[in-house]
Amino acid sequence: MKLSPGSIQARLVLLTLAALVPAFLVIIFNDYRLSAARRVEVQELALRSALQSTAEIERLTDSIKSLFAAISLVSEIRNGEREACSRYLSDLLPSTPFLKSIRVMDAEATTACASSGAVNETPFDAAFVKQALNTSDIILGVYSVGPDAGKPVLPIAMATSQRVAAKPVVVAAELDLSWLGDQLRNRMPPGGSLTIADRNGVILSRNPLPERFLGTKIPDEFMRLVTAASPGSIEVLSQDGTPRILGYVPITVPPIGLYVSAGLSEEASFHALTRSNRISALIAAFGAILALLSSWIAGKLIFTKPLSIITRTMDRWRSGDESARTGFRNEDSEIEGLGVQLDRTMDEFIEQKNRNAVLSQELAHRVKNTLAIIQAIARFTFAKPERGKEALDDFTSRIQAMGKAHEVLMREQWSSAPLMAVMREALQPLVRDFTQIECDGPELTLGPKHALAMTMVLHELCTNAMKYGALSTPEGRVSIRWTAEPTDDAVVLLWREQGGPPVSPPAHLGFGSTLIKRGFGSEFDGVTLSYPPEGATCEIRWRMSAAAH
Numbered sequence: 001m002k003l004s005p006g007s008i009q010a011r012l013v014l015l016t017l018a019a020l021v022p023a024f025l026v027i028i029f030n031d032y033r034l035s036a037a038r039r040v041e042v043q044e045l046a047l048r049s050a051l052q053s054t055a056e057i058e059r060l061t062d063s064i065k066s067l068f069a070a071i072s073l074v075s076e077i078r079n080g081e082r083e084a085c086s087r088y089l090s091d092l093l094p095s096t097p098f099l100k101s102i103r104v105m106d107a108e109a110t111t112a113c114a115s116s117g118a119v120n121e122t123p124f125d126a127a128f129v130k131q132a133l134n135t136s137d138i139i140l141g142v143y144s145v146g147p148d149a150g151k152p153v154l155p156i157a158m159a160t161s162q163r164v165a166a167k168p169v170v171v172a173a174e175l176d177l178s179w180l181g182d183q184l185r186n187r188m189p190p191g192g193s194l195t196i197a198d199r200n201g202v203i204l205s206r207n208p209l210p211e212r213f214l215g216t217k218i219p220d221e222f223m224r225l226v227t228a229a230s231p232g233s234i235e236v237l238s239q240d241g242t243p244r245i246l247g248y249v250p251i252t253v254p255p256i257g258l259y260v261s262a263g264l265s266e267e268a269s270f271h272a273l274t275r276s277n278r279i280s281a282l283i284a285a286f287g288a289i290l291a292l293l294s295s296w297i298a299g300k301l302i303f304t305k306p307l308s309i310i311t312r313t314m315d316r317w318r319s320g321d322e323s324a325r326t327g328f329r330n331e332d333s334e335i336e337g338l339g340v341q342l343d344r345t346m347d348e349f350i351e352q353k354n355r356n357a358v359l360s361q362e363l364a365h366r367v368k369n370t371l372a373i374i375q376a377i378a379r380f381t382f383a384k385p386e387r388g389k390e391a392l393d394d395f396t397s398r399i400q401a402m403g404k405a406h407e408v409l410m411r412e413q414w415s416s417a418p419l420m421a422v423m424r425e426a427l428q429p430l431v432r433d434f435t436q437i438e439c440d441g442p443e444l445t446l447g448p449k450h451a452l453a454m455t456m457v458l459h460e461l462c463t464n465a466m467k468y469g470a471l472s473t474p475e476g477r478v479s480i481r482w483t484a485e486p487t488d489d490a491v492v493l494l495w496r497e498q499g500g501p502p503v504s505p506p507a508h509l510g511f512g513s514t515l516i517k518r519g520f521g522s523e524f525d526g527v528t529l530s531y532p533p534e535g536a537t538c539e540i541r542w543r544m545s546a547a548a549h
Contacts, residue, residue, distance in 0.1 A: 001045045016295040020288050027284050031277045042269045043233035046247030049262035054182055054249045058256050064156055065138045068171040072160030077104055087112030100146050100153050100174040105129055105174050124155055124172055132170050134155035134487055140257055143202040152177040152215060153206055172397055181205040191265030193238055196258055199251045201226050209240055226250055226259040237261055252321030306335040417451040419444040426458040441482035461495050471498030489543045505531040
């Protein structure tokens with residue numbers, strides 16, 4: 001997957017990765033803690049194994065010590081009967097498979113009797129015998145090759161309290177190192193090692209590979225362990241090339257005086273933990289990959305894809321394709337909800353654009369009509385040049401009346417205007433005492449054309465009334481009443497003057513009457529002027545459905 005560094009997908013993936021870092025740190029810390037605990041456990045186990053092997057050897061030497069004590073009590077030995085003693089030891093040897101030979105010697109290391117019958121041989125030197133005489137316990141020699149069988153052995157000797165011909169007696173034997181290795185092999189864990197060496201560091205028993213290491217000396221780099229002050233454990237690369245954790249018991253630890261080490265293979269010891277850690281790591285890695293993949297897919301489906309659709313829609317819109325839409329319907333989704341709002345905005349923009357086009361056409365039409373009306377007013381007003389300033393005042397008054405009508409329509413955004421507001425704006429600039437005019441009728445609205453025509457008609461009626469009719473005297477009154485019949489879609493408005501000077505029909509139509517009947521009256525279904533003596537009247541009829549436009 002290819003991600004732009006600044007994209008939402010990339011940021012979501014990075015956020016997921018940042019959220020995973022603490023989890024990985026916890027896993028790494030737990031692995032480290034478990035490995036450290038396991039290492040301590042293995043070190044303790046290795047040392048315990050070395051101590052157990054040391055205890056096994058100590059039990060063996062204790063049994064040999066008891067055997068030597070028993071031999072020293074045999075009458076053949078006490079009486080110095082050499083041949084009988086040799087036969088006894090020879091008969092005893094098969095019952096002690098861990099020994100290769102047994103012999104009885106005096107203080108000069110001279111053999112008194114032996115299990116092999118060869119009394120003239122002296123396999124033990126005088127110093128070893130003297131050492132045995134100087135201690136009250138059993139002593140162990142060093143690695144040797146026994147003369148009786150030619151096999152690797154470990155000399156063992158112990159002085160007894162018996163005397164033969166007034167000389168001290170020493171019982172000695174040769175411990176079979178092959179037998180010792182076979183016995184201790186079963187103590188080894190899988191992949192482990194067990195090494196026993198004498199005080200000189202010569203290996204007496206070694207498993208595995210005994211044939212390779214038996215009789216060889218422990219390398220100098222490990223001799224410090226042979227002579228250490230106390231038992232311990234250490235991580236080493238064993239002589240066979242295997243990394244091991246070694247528990248050791250040095251020769252300084254009584255009572256046996258041998259070096260014993262037990263090594264546990266790091267691979268075998270940590271196999272279960274390593275396998276568990278690997279499984280945990282694989283599971284964590286799988287979970288991380290799944291989380292990152294999920295965040296990438298979620299980012300693509302939830303953010304990138306919807307935002308790409310919105311971006312492409314806006315690009316198409318800017319290029320002139322006004323039909324472009326995102327097509328989203330789910331308002332509960334934040335991103336798709338944005339697309340829904342964008343579609344609505346575009347729809348509203350198109351609708352407003354269409355309305356503006358209609359309004360522009362309507363405005364052009366109204367400007368054209370207004371200019372035509374002004375032209376007509378000017379033609380009628382200035383038809384007689386002799387009127388002079390009076391004509392100019394009338395023209396100005398009529399233009400102002402048109403302006404008032406436009407103000408009412410502007411307040412209503414040129415859609416419609418209340419009839420009462422139209423009358424108030426038409427009459428208010430002319431009438432000094434508004435109490436002379438009474439208006440009554442239901443609430444009605446007029447479209448732009450009818451509102452403008454009604455304004456001009458009322459303006460002319462009011463002007464005539466102020467000059468010649470009821471509004472020319474304080475006693476005069478004007479009644480404006482209108483009725484609406486929704487059943488037949490008809491409205492009738494009646495202008496009636498009373499209390500003014502007597503009225504008679506004019507000999508000819510003046511400008512105002514002409515404007516009412518022929519100019520603006522054409523916008524209505526009918527305009528009737530009458531002149532009864534009590535006051536002029538004007539009846540205007542129109543249809544409500546037509547006046548609404």
